[in-house]
Amino acid sequence: MAEKQKAKNSLLARASDFFDLPKEIALNLPLVTIIGASEVNIENYKKIAEYGPERVQINTSCGVFKIEGKKLVLKQITSEAIKITGILKNIGYIT
Amino acid sequence: MIVAIWNFIRGFVTVEVTGRATERFINMAVHRDIYIWDAQSSPDGVFMNVSLKGYKELKACAKKTGCQYRIIAKKGFPFVARRYGKRKLLPIGALFFMFSVYILSTFVWAVEISGCERLAGFEISEFCAANGLRPGAFKSRIDEDGVEKLIMKRFADIAWVNVYIRGTRATVEIKETLPLKIIVDKTTPCDVVAAKDGVIINVAASLGSPVVKTDDVVRKGDALVSGKLEIKRDDAVIRTDYIHAEANVLAKVYYRINFSVPFKYSEKQFTGNIYKHTGFILFDRKFSLEKTPPFKCFEQSSEHKRFSLGEDYPLPFIAxxxxxxxxxxxxxxxxxxxxxxxxxxxxxxxxxxxxDIESDIIEKKINFVENPDGILIKSIITATEDIGREKPLWKTRDGAGGPAEDPAGDPADEDENGQTND
Structure with missing residues (x-):
């Protein structure tokens, strides 16, 4: 199952590369935008895994996205996107 | 900012969610299309803002996730409206206010005249007032084009006029014509006479024969350069021509300035006590409770301030x-x-x-006489000025100067009959 998914994904990845399609739409990947050192926008996320003022974890299709910082606030939450503001320190995927 | 205003209009609730898995609660709420913003951790759980519509659905989420929530604050217009909804007079008052503002905005409350340089602005504003363009006039009654035409007809020195109404302010924009050049009629025979008393320094006559020399003392009205030209042969005058004399006559002019300076004088020392009083002008009527200030000696100054809705809507209230x-x-x-x-x-x-700008001050002498009370100043100021003024040799007849009958012909024939007065 996983193999099949991977093969499909790589085919799609190659196709989207070939046609210059935006990957986040073609492959259902999250689009993470960092604005300065105080704002992160995550589009196409799955759900909030953990929320605290110093750590936020968000499930996405390619793993858990972890944001560490201070005074983190979920500024805006909709089903498509989530905006997090605060003092950002460490951002990355837990794989 | 815009979003914040929109949220305020729609109304929102700040809730505190407590429990074991507040993230689940948020996820579920988001899944149900509830808009959540400004979620931040609180000592016990999470504070978050939820729209009014979303708030109703929180109950189901709380039940499923086992979280509790309570309202911290209700904000926004719907709550304000609910609070003031019972007061019947308030919305009526608000409506009345809006209505009266609307009614007021259908009048002109300020008329501005711009572009007046030589013309007097108040004359034009009076003329406009007489023709319907005045503060307090109904906007739709004002015929801008008609007023423009009337202004053009009445005032000769206007090249272009534009009357427009923006908001409750009417503006009369005027462009004046270029100042007319004084056309010197060189065919009119004239003398150059003194405009002031003085001592001649220099006479530079380009036309006419000078009758004064340097260091001559002249009185106001004395002839300086004559326009009468006698043509002589062997000391006998054979012909007299009358020409337009032209000269630059520089003379010393003395001015006396006398005044006294007393030794004793009083100086104002402000105590710093200020008394302010506010009055109103409402529709050209003054409302003020005149009070005399509690001071014996005071300086008074007043400031007019017009109430206005934005820049274009001045109102008839002046403080x-x-x-x-x-x-x-x-x-x-x-x-x-x-x-x-x-x-x-x-x-x-x-x-x-x-x-005058063109006069040069060459000497300033200040003499004084001392009295017990003060000094009496007698100052003499010497200035050099051009004192020459043209004065026609005879009074002009029906506008045209001099020999009106035959200007092209030899003026001498005519002039011998004409009366000269110098």
């Missing part, structure tokens, strides 16, 4: 703030030196203010 500043008069005496310094300052000030 007048009158400020009274208290002072204490202090008697002081000054010495002779100080008085003389002051006198010099006064004289210089008067020269700057009153003298």
């Amino acid at each position: 007048i703030v009158t400020t009274y500043k208290e002072f204490v008069p202090i008697e002081k005496t000054r010495g002779l030196d100080e008085a003389l310094k002051l006198a010099d300052k006064i004289v210089t000030g008067r020269i700057i203010r009153e003298f």
